Each structure stands twice: as C-alpha cells, then as structure tokens.
Amino acid sequence: MPDTDIRWYILFQNYEQGLALRDLLCQHDLKNRIAPAPRAIQGELSCGMSLLIEDEDMEAVLQCITQNRGEYHSIRPLAGQMHAHRDRYC
Secondary structure, three states: HHHHEEEEEEEOOHHHHHHHHHOOOOOOOOEEEEEOOHHHHHHHOOOOEEEEEHHHHHHHHHHHHHHHHHOOOEEEEEEEEOOOOOOOOO
C-alpha cells in the first residue's frame, strides 16, 4: 500500500470541537479539510464530522495540536477512501 494512499481522520465528540480545531490549524496555515467521518472508523461517536489530513502534513498537524492543546477524540489512519475515477461513467 503506497504512503500517498493513507489519509488521517481526526474525529470529534461534537462539531464545535471540530470547528475549533479547524480554526486552530487554519491559523497556523496547516492544510486540512472538513469531511464526513468514515463509518469504518466512526464507531459510536455521534458527531459525523472529521478533519481530513494528508499523510505528508500529519507531523506538522500533530505538533500544532500538541503545542496548542487542541481537543479531539481520536486520530485514525485510513487507506483507500479517495478514488479519482469514482462515479465516472465515460
């Protein structure tokens, strides 16, 4: 499995926690994207929001979260969720 195929999902107990962490990462110019929490890793969390982080950005994101005491529930890697040709019929 190539490293570029792995994406990291930061999961939250509620969307306010997620939006606060997104603001923190954006203030530090760290790439992130709001995404639905994949069912495969969401578990019993009721918040369906996650922040999607590319593998190459994860080290800087973790450093920012640690230094600024960012709140989150868990961080999980997941491979194979993005397919460039998904839903293409031609």
